[in-house]
Amino acid sequence: MFESLSEKLQSVFKKLKGKGTLSEQDVNDALREVRLVLLEADVNYKVVKDFIARVKERAVGQEILESLSPAQHVIKVVNEELTALLGGGDSEFKFSPRPPTIIMLAGLQGSGKTTTAAKLANLMKKQGRRPLLVAADVYRPAAIKQLQVLGGQLQVPVFSLGERQDPVAIAKAAVSSASSGGHDVVILDTAGRLHIDEELMGELSRMKAEVSPHQILLVIDAMTGQDAVNVAGQFNSLLEVDGFVVTKLDSDARGGAALSIKAVTGKPIKFAGVGEKMDALEEFHPERMASRILGMGDVLSLIEKAEAAMDQKTAEELERKLRENKFDFNDYLEQLQQMRKMGPLDQLINMIPGMNAKQLAGVEIDESQLSRVEAIIRSMTNDERRHPEIVNGSRRRRIAAGSGTSVQEVNRLINQFEQMRKMMRGIAEMEAGGRRRPSIPFFG
């Protein structure tokens, strides 16, 4: 239905490219497209208005850098302003000097509070802390059970008084139980509620007054539309939240709501939820969010994920091979194991700029198929693994028979491998270029 956002920006800036100076008209043309891109990304209308005005002021003003093309200059300003707006504030998570540190989660129904509570507990536990999860959602059927199941999986205790107690009383009892039980972090999972529900919002106020949380985090769904400003504004004015957790960032939502809530409240975004697994909670990176909102992919995230999953030596070896274009099926086999650690492959591919769903169709690798892929590679001779181009029809038939798969599957793997090789070479070249901003190689 829509042309991909990155394509659109590219074409806008192609129009600008080659002109010697950046006139007000040029800036207006470019910013008209940027405005659409931001609105498509669900950034609130008013926030977009302010943002565009700010960028225009900077772009047309005297700050124009001689060394940049007009297009690069506009991109640079847009990207910088966006990153500045998304970041700033104290995004670091602070623990109380006197334990336990009390964290209270709040948000609309379905924003992801319970999952986030469990992920936070998991994160704290990995840091060597002893978290206590508190089931203070007494309204949604089985919400307590949900937290208990998750707590059980993580081996983190869950405090509950059942669903017949006042949530404020539960929170209070949990905090005193935490102190005596040696817990240094208390995570309060509260019921989802509408920001205009006076009674339930009052309950949160009372809870805040009673247990004085050190951190009140508002959980916001990345897919939220224009209303994000109302939600964040109301919760913040009532509770004075300390920051946000933006969830479901593993979707294809551009996540403009993140910009809206930051702009409206000035409060930092502290965590990003990026998957259903318990370790899929990351710190928030404003520069990545900026490029995501602009539809420019998330190269840095990809590289960082790859680095985290691979040990340094393997990574260097891989990088060398990629650069020299010597990446072969042997390396692929080795990488398959590494890649499993990096998370869902489709998610990784999504982070690559310029990739869209259509292009994805041929590249996509179903994770359940990984063992079949392994079987195919293991049925290849060493020569074949090193030089995939020699794998002709009869070799393909032999490999299929040997691996218990079909020739079609072998064909598909070899094609996918070639595409992947191309793709990874692109990343390696970008990285070799000195870690420039993700936007620049793209538009340069």
Next chain:
Amino acid sequence: MRLFKGLFQKVDQLVTGRRPVDDELFDELEEALIQADLNIHTAIRIVDNLRDVARSERISDSEDIKTRLKEEISALLSSGPEGGLAVSAEAPAVYLVVGVNGAGKTTSIAKLANILKSRGNRVLLAAADTFRAAAIDQLEIWANRIGVELIKQREGADPAAVVYDALQAAKSRRADVVIADTAGRLHTRSSLMEELKKIGRVVERESGRPADEVLLVLDATCGQNAISQAQEFKAAVPISGIILAKLDGTAKGGIVITLRDELGIPIKFAGTGEGISDMQEFNSREFAEALLG
């Protein structure tokens, strides 16, 4: 209906007092539509059309512009199929309920089951969200409250197998309707969309026809991403309608106009609260008539 009330209240505020029909007016109309989460391109198109009409018909009264805008939006919502639920000649009718995480599937199913039961149907629920912790318990609590049967397996079981069991049970117990809950899934996860296709195939094999309704639950708070959601889910299973959940907040859910207009998916129900009876049939024609009448 709250969505329209909110939207048109805003429009009413903008164009009361017979102001001149000028660029400023059209800009504000566009702003109002975008703030109601209409798709940005739909909003621009509507306002551009309006501008052309105003020019060619020399409309100088802002009241007329307002009427035209309402007509246009109503027309977009009335195009395509109507909103009632499919009934099948051969019982049980099978309704699949799908959507992203946290959209409100389980609660919507409870409300839907309650509506169908109150109309005299024998309803059977299938707890095919075997993934999320305690999702089965959540549906079971609702089933007990409403007084309908529930078919379940353990957590982690194959959801298609749960649906299979439910269909068998529905046949032997002569149920009129089976409503299957499914796990929340992001539309970008291809393996999970495959799982959904498999559930669809099981329904087709066991009842000799595709699911009678595949209802996509959409959070009214959701913005432009709803289009991507609808497209991807539609590619996996034949989405026949939308349940627009959480319309009791301040979000307007205007994105559904595009879902209906461009993807041809009718909006069937609107969720307006946490109570079991907080769901209404969404009838765009009725709305359009009320608006124009």
